[in-house]
Structure formats: structure tokens, C-alpha cells
Amino acid sequence: MESQSVIICRCEEVDLKQLLETAERFSCSSRELKLRSRAGMGYCGGRTCRLLVDSIVQQLTDTQTSNEIPLKHQPPVRPVTFQNLGGGLS
Amino acid sequence: MTDVLIVGAGPAGLSAAISCAERGLQVQVIDEFMRPGGRLLGQLYQETDGSWWNGIEEAAKLQDKAASLGVVLKLGISVIDLNQSEDGWIVYTSTGILKAPALLLATGAAETACPIPGWTLPGVMSIGAAQVMTNVHRVRVGMRGVIVGINVLSMAIAHELELAGIKIAAMMLPAKNMINKDVGDPRKVMQSIVRLGHLAPSPLLRLGSGLMRYSSLQSLGLHLYPKRGFKVWGIPVQLRKAAVEIEGIEKVESVRVANISPEGDIVPSTSRSLPVDFVCMAGGLYPLAELAAVAGCPFRYVPELGGHVPLHNARMETPLAGLFVAGNITGIESAKIAAAQGSIAGLSIAAFHQVSGTEEDLLESIQNLRITREKASIQFHPQVADGRRRLESMFSENFS
Amino acid sequence: MKYGRVTYHPVLGTLDKRESLRFLFDDQEFEAYKGETIAAALLANGVRTLRRHEETGTPRGIYCNIGHCFECRVTIDGITGQRACLTVLKDGMNIRSGEMLPTPLKKGAH
Numbered sequence: 001m002e003s004q005s006v007i008i009c010r011c012e013e014v015d016l017k018q019l020l021e022t023a024e025r026f027s028c029s030s031r032e033l034k035l036r037s038r039a040g041m042g043y044c045g046g047r048t049c050r051l052l053v054d055s056i057v058q059q060l061t062d063t064q065t066s067n068e069i070p071l072k073h074q075p076p077v078r079p080v081t082f083q084n085l086g087g088g089l090s
Numbered sequence: 091m092t093d094v095l096i097v098g099a100g101p102a103g104l105s106a107a108i109s110c111a112e113r114g115l116q117v118q119v120i121d122e123f124m125r126p127g128g129r130l131l132g133q134l135y136q137e138t139d140g141s142w143w144n145g146i147e148e149a150a151k152l153q154d155k156a157a158s159l160g161v162v163l164k165l166g167i168s169v170i171d172l173n174q175s176e177d178g179w180i181v182y183t184s185t186g187i188l189k190a191p192a193l194l195l196a197t198g199a200a201e202t203a204c205p206i207p208g209w210t211l212p213g214v215m216s217i218g219a220a221q222v223m224t225n226v227h228r229v230r231v232g233m234r235g236v237i238v239g240i241n242v243l244s245m246a247i248a249h250e251l252e253l254a255g256i257k258i259a260a261m262m263l264p265a266k267n268m269i270n271k272d273v274g275d276p277r278k279v280m281q282s283i284v285r286l287g288h289l290a291p292s293p294l295l296r297l298g299s300g301l302m303r304y305s306s307l308q309s310l311g312l313h314l315y316p317k318r319g320f321k322v323w324g325i326p327v328q329l330r331k332a333a334v335e336i337e338g339i340e341k342v343e344s345v346r347v348a349n350i351s352p353e354g355d356i357v358p359s360t361s362r363s364l365p366v367d368f369v370c371m372a373g374g375l376y377p378l379a380e381l382a383a384v385a386g387c388p389f390r391y392v393p394e395l396g397g398h399v400p401l402h403n404a405r406m407e408t409p410l411a412g413l414f415v416a417g418n419i420t421g422i423e424s425a426k427i428a429a430a431q432g433s434i435a436g437l438s439i440a441a442f443h444q445v446s447g448t449e450e451d452l453l454e455s456i457q458n459l460r461i462t463r464e465k466a467s468i469q470f471h472p473q474v475a476d477g478r479r480r481l482e483s484m485f486s487e488n489f490s
Numbered sequence: 491m492k493y494g495r496v497t498y499h500p501v502l503g504t505l506d507k508r509e510s511l512r513f514l515f516d517d518q519e520f521e522a523y524k525g526e527t528i529a530a531a532l533l534a535n536g537v538r539t540l541r542r543h544e545e546t547g548t549p550r551g552i553y554c555n556i557g558h559c560f561e562c563r564v565t566i567d568g569i570t571g572q573r574a575c576l577t578v579l580k581d582g583m584n585i586r587s588g589e590m591l592p593t594p595l596k597k598g599a600h
Contacts, residue, residue, distance in 0.1 A: 003265065006269075007207075007210055008205060013546055043563065044559050044560045045380075047378075047559065048554075051203075052205070059268060067391050067398075069389055072383070074384075075170065077170060078184065079560070079571055122556075122576060123576065124527070144502070146502065166576065200558050201554060201558075212550060214551075215555060216555070219552055219556070219575075223529075223555055228497075228499070228502075228505055229526075229530045230496060230534070231533070253499065253501060255498075
């Protein structure tokens with residue numbers, strides 16, 4: 001299907017087809033789908049595609065949305081340079 | 091010594107800063123953007139009485155008031171991480187570490203993507219991006235474009251682009267697929283835009299405030315929907331057309347548009363290319379709550395508020411000591427509601443710092459917010475008040 | 491094509507005269523006005539492509555324009571990963587677009 005070529009994660013260029021195939025093959029949770037496909041692991045930290053990845057998993061597993069955020073937020077919420085990580089941050 | 095650190099200089103953050111400073115607290119506000127005002131800055135629309143709501147002027151009023159009260163405002167600073175210590179909150183930013191006993195997260199909303207093939211091409215931007223580029227930076231986003239996604243926000247911004255002399259060839263839906271199942275469904279979109287009521291200057295949409303509330307008539311309306319769409323502020327609003335793909339090699343050249351059934355399915359052999367030089371994607375807004383999540387705040391899923399929101403009560407307190415929230419991080423509503431929430435949060439923070447005589451004002455401000463919400467002419471979600479009540483009862487069940 | 495600025499606006503009014511400045515983007519000199527962001531000034535000059543995807547080389551421009559998506563990241567005076575949409579121009583700034591990077595490990599290794 002042509003529409004499955006649509007990119008979901010812009011940062012890592014992961015398309016819907018890759019996500020669907022991975023999710024079906026490994027019956028993934030959101031977190032597992034992220035780790036296997038890299039969707040949501042790019043520069044923006046998943047701010048653009050997080051809800052889309054969650055929605056795909058939810059529809060495939062036919063589950064209700066939980067109260068806790070399916071794809072956990074991890075610091076840093078903005079990219080940090082090695083200099084700052086190394087204590088360069090005053 | 092800072093008594094309260096506020097992340098986000100939008101209507102909520104600035105109103106909170108004012109309300110804290112009025113009660114003698116030392117306030118510091120930080121924001122990533124180079125100007126204070128948040129999403130307020132781009133807003134420009136006519137009120138029911140005909141006067142203009144000018145977001146830039148509203149932001150300037152808040153900024154001036156905050157400055158006159160001694161609020162410290164630092165711009166161009168990004169928060170990277172935060173955690174709680176015995177003395178309060180430690181916030182790691184792009185320019186250093188900040189500490190305060192009370193922390194208000196007023197980080198607003200982010201846009202929900204509604205992807206279609208080609209949406210990574212230069213010239214494709216979110217609807218909010220076009221608003222900021224046009225009204226805040228005063229740069230043209232293109233000569234002629236298409237808006238993909240029809241909702242309260244995109245209708246308002248379409249008008250703003252036209253005001254700035256930028257031609258909108260049409261507004262249409264994104265082709266329905268697994269991820270665009272609601273924003274690509276004409277029936278659901280119809281239900282959401284009929285709430286625009288008086289703001290929809292077309293007979294079909296204006297009926298929305300009355301007859302069109304009945305779903306059978308909405309369905310009839312979709313079946314009778316004219317091929318060319320209805321013109322709203324001169325812009326064809328096409329509920330029966332979908333953007334299938336954005337075409338171009340180095341940048342946007344055209345949008346492939348097809349007719350769709352009232353259910354949103356593509357009608358075969360109806361697609362054609364519409365030449366444009368920019369495309370705005372409008373999938374709606376969701377609360378941007380990543381800092382609350384990193385702080386360890388519990389969340390609740392409340393669809394009426396736009397998704398997952400940090401658990402909080404009517405006083406804008408979270409279950410974590412000294413952590414407060416206000417504005418769109420708590421649910422998608424208008425800037426006026428965000429500002430009213432900010433004032434409440436400010437009073438709550440003053441109460442947290444044991445400033446005397448705040449309790450009565452706090453209760454009054456909570457009551458005022460409820461009235462403002464009831465009177466609001468546009469709501470992003472019709473059941474927002476129900477969502478708020480449910481969230482407040484979930485808070486009291488767990489944390490009181 | 492230069493898209494230019496919204497100089498006249500029926501409600502927001504006419505843009506005031508602003509001090510101009512110059513900057514370099516991929517070695518080409520551009521003119522902008524004081525207070526403008528890199529993304530705004532480049533768009534006004536008709537430049538939409540700010541970088542290429544590191545692996546696939548596809549062109550990218552601004553997407554969210556408020557710092558959320560990082561699609562507009564460029565190198566400013568040697569510092570990589572800076573958001574063009576949030577960075578206010580300074581006279582003489584030297585900006586480079588992001589380029590496709592070699593990915594030897596991806597080819598055949600996996």
C-alpha cells in the first residue's frame with residue numbers, strides 16, 4: 001500500500017511500513033518498537049512522532065490508553081553536548 | 091534568592107509571574123524563544139464585538155507588568171533536565187543550573203503531526219510555524235499554499251495568513267490512514283468545526299450552532315457538500331478533498347489532491363496535482379508535559395484535555411511538593427484560560443510560601459476561571475469542563 | 491524566488507525601519523534585519539533548505555519554527571546542532587547547513 005511509505009519519525013526516517021512490520025513481528029510495546037526501529041530516538045527526542053508511535057502500537061494491540069505515558073520521557077529533553085555532560089555546565 | 095522559577099513565558103507563565111510578584115515573591119521566568127509571549131504572540135483574530143485580539147499587544151502588556159514588578163525574565167534558555175532536592179527544585183538549563191523552592195511548569199503545547207507522504211520536504215511546515223513566521227517574524231512563508239488539516243486552530247491561522255497577503259489555495263483533510271484516522275475523517279472533522287458557530291461565515295457551517303448538531307444532518311451536509319468547498323474568509327474549505335501526497339524533489343512543488351467519500355475514503359481516479367510553494371500541516375495540539383514527566387509527576391489520560399496531562403488539582407498543584415503547572419501543559423484551551431490558570435498558580439505558589447491572606451483570593455480566582463471557561467466562545471474540545479472535573483476528582487481520590 | 495517580508499499588515503501595521511546586517515550561509519552572503527532569526531532571514535531570501543538528513547541526504551527546512559522539532563539545526567560559527575528558528579542573527583555570523591554524513595557501518599555491515 002502506497003500510503004505505508006509515509007515517514008513517521010522524521011529524525012531517523014522511519015516509515016509506517018517499517019513500524020508496522022516490526023510491531024507485528026515482535027508484538028512490540030511502544031518502548032520496544034522505539035528501540036527496534038529507532039523511531040523517537042532521534043534529535044528531537046520523539047516530540048514529533050511519540051504520539052504516532054503510541055497510536056500504532058495501541059491499534060495493533062487493541063488496548064486502551066493507559067494513564068501513564070506509554071513511551072517514557074527520558075532526560076535530557078534537549079540534546080546536550082559532551083562538554084555539558086562532562087560538567088562544563090557551570 | 092529566587093522563590094519561584096517559572097519555565098515558559100507564555101500567557102500562563104507571565105500571569106503566574108505577575109501574581110507571585112504582586113505578593114512579594116522573587117520570580118524568575120525562563121523561555122527558549124527570543125521573545126516573551128509564547129503562542130500568544132502569533133494570535134490575531136476578531137472578537138465577537140468586532141475588536142481585534144492582538145497577541146503581540148497582549149504579550150507586551152504582560153511583559154511590562156511583570157517587569158514593573160521586578161520579575162526577572164531570561165530568554166533563549168532551554169531546560170535540559172530537572173530533579174527534586176531537599177531544598178526544592180534543581181533545573182539544568184543550556185546556560186547553567188537554577189534552583190528554587192517552587193517550580194511552575196508552563197511549557198504549553200506542541201503540535202500533533204498528521205503525516206502524509208512528502209511531509210519532510212522543505213516548504214512543508216506545521217500550521218503554528220506559519221503563524222509565527224508570518225505574524226511574529228513578519229516573513230512570508232510562500233506565495234500560495236495549502237493547509238492540510240481542518241480544525242479550530244488552522245481555520246484561525248488560515249485567516250491570519252490571508253490577512254498578511256499570503257494566498258491559501260484550499261484547506262483540506264490529510265488522506266485518511268492508520269495515523270490520521272480522526273483528522274482524516276470528514277464526519278469527525280465536521281463535528282469539531284460546527285462548534286465554530288458564528289465564526290463560520292458560510293450557511294452550512296453556520297447551521298452548526300443549531301441544526302447541524304444532529305449527526306444525521308451532519309451526514310446529509312457531508313453528502314451535499316459542494317465539490318469546490320465552502321469559502322470561509324475567501325478560502326475554500328474542502329471537507330470532501332484530501333491531500334494524498336506532497337510532491338517535489340528539493341522542495342514543495344505541488345500537492346496531490348483527491349476527492350473523498352463522507353467516510354474519508356479516496357474516490358478512485360479523482361486525484362490531481364495542485365501547484366503550491368508551501369504546505370501547512372494542522373493535526374491539532376497536545377499538552378507538552380515532558381518536564382513534568384521527567385520530574386516524576388503522575389499523569390492521567392484525559393482525551394477532552396488533549397491527551398496525557400500531569401495530575402493536578404484546581405489550585406494547579408501537582409502531587410509533588412513545590413511543583414505547579416498552568417496553561418496548555420494541563421490541557422488544550424485558549425490563551426485567556428491559560429492566563430487565568432497562571433494567576434491561580436501564582437496565588438497557590440504564594441500560599442506555598444505562606445504569604446498571608448492568599449487563600450480567599452485563590453478561591454475567588456478558581457471560581458473566575460470556571461466562569462471564563464463557561465463563557466468561552468470557542469473551545470478546543472466541547473467537553474473540556476467535564477475533563478477538568480474528572481481530573482480534579484482523580485487528584486482528590488489519590489492525594490488529599 | 492525571494493519570498494520577502496510582510497512589510498505592510500492591515501492590523502499589525504507597517505514594519506519599522508530596522509538596522510540591516512549581513513551573514514554567511516554556506517559561504518554565500520545574505521542581508522537580514524536586526525532581530526531576525528536565521529530561519530526567518532533565510533526564508534525571506536528564498537532559502538528553504540537548511541540541512542540534509544545525515545543518512546539519506548533528503549532536504550529539510552523549518553517544520554515547527556519554535557524549537558520543538560530540531561529539523562532546522564545548523565552549524566553556527568563552528569557550533570553544531572543549533573536551531574535556526576530560535577537563533578537571532580548577529581552581524582557576520584557564519585552559518586553552515588547540515589550535510590549528509592558518511593555511514594560506512596550501515597552499508598552491508600548489518
